[in-house]
Amino acid sequence: ATERTLSIIKPDATSRNLTGKINAKFEEAGLRIVAQKRIQLSKEQAGEFYKVHAERPFYGELCEFMASGPVVVQVLEGESAITKNREVMGATNPADADEGTIRAEFAESVGENSVHGSDAPETAAEEIAFFFSGLEIVG
C-alpha cells in the first residue's frame, strides 16, 4: 500500500551540504518528497521528539546533536514507504550498513548517522504530525 513516513536529514549531513545527495537516494528508490522544510530544533524540541529514548544512555548526546545545527524534516510517500526508507537509509550504525545505503556512504558514527526514519506506521503518523500540518503535505 502507499504509505507516508517521516524522514530527518540530521545536522552532520546538512553541515556537509549533503541534502541534495540524500534526496537523490530517496527519489531514485521511488520515494516522493511530499513535504520538506529546513528548521533549527531546540534541545527541548529534540528531547520531545525522541522521548521514547529518554532512558537510554545516549539520550542527552542525541538531543544536543539534533539541536547542533539545521535539520531538514520531510515526509516521504510511496509504496511501502516506511520499510523502503529504512532500506535506503541502511543500519543505524554505519559500520553495519549495506553498501550503497545513505548511512554506508555518508554517516560518520552511530550517533551522527545522517538520517532518521520512522520505524512503523503508528510512529510515522505521530512523527509526521509532530512537524507538519495536513496543509503542508502535498502528495
Ligand code: CMP
Ligand atoms: P535514529 O533513527 O534517529 O533514532 C535514535 C537515534 O539515537 C539513532 O538514530 C542514533 O543516531 C542515536 N544513537 C546515538 N547513540 C546511539 C547508540 N549507542 N545506539 C543506538 N543509537 C544511538
